Amino acid sequence: MQTPIELTLTTPALLFPAISLLLLAYTNRFLTLANLVRSLRDRYDATHEEHVRGQIANLRYRLHLIRNMQVFGVGSFFLCVLTMFLLYLGQAGAGAVMFGTALVLLLVSLALSLREVQISVDALTLELQDIGDRREHGKHNQAARGGG
Numbered sequence: 001m002q003t004p005i006e007l008t009l010t011t012p013a014l015l016f017p018a019i020s021l022l023l024l025a026y027t028n029r030f031l032t033l034a035n036l037v038r039s040l041r042d043r044y045d046a047t048h049e050e051h052v053r054g055q056i057a058n059l060r061y062r063l064h065l066i067r068n069m070q071v072f073g074v075g076s077f078f079l080c081v082l083t084m085f086l087l088y089l090g091q092a093g094a095g096a097v098m099f100g101t102a103l104v105l106l107l108v109s110l111a112l113s114l115r116e117v118q119i120s121v122d123a124l125t126l127e128l129q130d131i132g133d134r135r136e137h138g139k140h141n142q143a144a145r146g147g148g
Helices: 016-047 050-088 092-144
Strands: none
Touching: 016 050, 016 092, 050 092
16 A cells, blocks of 8 residues: 655755755766866877777767766755745645656666766776786896896
8 A cells, every 4th residue: 555645845945955966966967077088088089099089989978977876866856846836836646756767767867877977987997907017028028138
């Protein structure tokens, strides 16, 4: 048996600070990646390293994810405000549906954020592996020349 939930004007308002902070964090991630793409593009133009081209493709995908995170986060925020408006008009049923939808959009945004973090960690792991490989390659070259 389903218990009715009382939805008041303050219930959706509880999500405002959380959604606002998420959107701020998403924007910061986006700006950081945009700057990284610009610097990698310059590096690729100068060196034509295939490794850099792969990083740029990875960043393009991550930027796409962040854009979608922002879209779903803003959608959730919008529906929270719409929920409050519907509750103000006395439309509790429609307000409950809007609030439920807002929660689903927030969940999607968070799931996309988790995926973006996983991709970021994978990219950093590859970068660290590349640094380790270069270091090992340098040791082998130095040993072959009799320097180590």
